[in-house]
Amino acid sequence: MNGAQLSEFPDDSEQLGPYVSGLRRRALQAGELSAVRTFSDQFLLKFLRARDLNVDLSLKLLLNYQRWRRESPEISTCLSPSSVLGLLNTTYHTVLPQRDRTGSRVLIYRIGQWIPKDWSAFQVFRVSLMTSEIISMETETQRKGLKAIFDLQGWSLGHALQINPSLARKISSVLSDSFPLKVRGIHLVNEPMFFRPVFAMIRPFLPEKIRQRIHMHGADFHNTLSDFFSPSVLPPEYGGEGPGIEMACQDWTNKLLQSETLLQQIASHPTGDIAVTPEDSLISEERGE
Numbered sequence: 429m430n431g432a433q434l435s436e437f438p439d440d441s442e443q444l445g446p447y448v449s450g451l452r453r454r455a456l457q458a459g460e461l462s463a464v465r466t467f468s469d470q471f472l473l474k475f476l477r478a479r480d481l482n483v484d485l486s487l488k489l490l491l492n493y494q495r496w497r498r499e500s501p502e503i504s505t506c507l508s509p510s511s512v513l514g515l516l517n518t519t520y521h522t523v524l525p526q527r528d529r530t531g532s533r534v535l536i537y538r539i540g541q542w543i544p545k546d547w548s549a550f551q552v553f554r555v556s557l558m559t560s561e562i563i564s565m566e567t568e569t570q571r572k573g574l575k576a577i578f579d580l581q582g583w584s585l586g587h588a589l590q591i592n593p594s595l596a597r598k599i600s601s602v603l604s605d606s607f608p609l610k611v612r613g614i615h616l617v618n619e620p621m622f623f624r625p626v627f628a629m630i631r632p633f634l635p636e637k638i639r640q641r642i643h644m645h646g647a648d649f650h651n652t653l654s655d656f657f658s659p660s661v662l663p664p665e666y667g668g669e670g671p672g673i674e675m676a677c678q679d680w681t682n683k684l685l686q687s688e689t690l691l692q693q694i695a696s697h698p699t700g701d702i703a704v705t706p707e708d709s710l711i712s713e714e715r716g717e
């Protein structure tokens with residue numbers, strides 16, 4: 429049986445058992461995580477499904493996720509939707525209510541709604557991390573991944589100045605091998621000429637597989653975007669017949685706000701696995717043992 433077929437089994441199925449226990453054993457043996465007592469099945473399955481049940485690759489992803497969180501505390505330790513409510517209320521971001529025809533989640537980021545003097549790149553990044561944590565709990569998203577549309581209308585020098593090489597590295601890491609989500613497509617629309625230098629900072633760190641999934645549509649995107657998304661899914665602003673962008677953004681903002689407690693738990697948990705108590709997973713040095 430291949431990974432895609434195995435991915436279809438439910439969380440508690442017998443067929444997945446050996447993969448879950450295999451990854452758990454390997455993760456607990458790994459030097460960096462030696463003091464962690466355990467991981468939940470649910471948590472391990474996110475990494476297994478993201479890597480089509482390949483235990484070696486899932487372990488690498490799990491370790492990268494832990495390292496990314498540790499090395500990016502400015503982003504990972506504060507996952508509070510209410511702290512960025514002003515940004516969310518500008519209709520900067522949404523996850524569309526409908527999946528695309530392949531089952532992927534569809535995310536929209538309207539970068540021009542972000543006013544760089546009001547919100548730092550770290551705060552903006554946190555929004556993506558919050559959404560990623562929420563959707564990565566969905567079984568269907570674990571199987572079918574996500575596609576993101578970035579509307580770069582209004583991209584300015586002020587935006588570009590916020591993206592330094594260190595942040596570019598963090599962006600490419602989460603896109604490639606540091607977050608348990610399959611990135612099935614990145615679609616840039618309305619990208620101006622002077623977005624190129626920023627993209628040139630991110631691109632070199634991306635594996636070929638992800639590079640090939642990045643599509644630049646330009647200003648005349650209505651026709652080409654519809655090659656990838658059926659009209660019933662997209663908002664009218666993006667050439668579809670789905671719910672309007674404002675409404676969709678409002679709905680997702682509400683969803684994030686409802687997840688405030690959950691997200692804060694994830695942010696403050698030593699491994700991000702909230703299905704186990706912190707005492708069960710805590711790294712002993714941190715507890716002063």
Ligand SMILES: Cc1c(C)c2c(c(C)c1O)CC[C@@](C)(CCC[C@H](C)CCC[C@H](C)CCCC(C)C)O2
Binds near residue numbers: 591599630
């Ligand atoms: C798990 C996951 C995360 C966490 C994520 C994204 C995706 C697809 C994920 O799967 C995409 C957005 C990103 C990388 C956060 C970006 C935050 C910055 C500050 C936005 C600035 C604008 C970018 C210069 C626009 C182009 C980026 C693309 C080339 C990805 O966060």
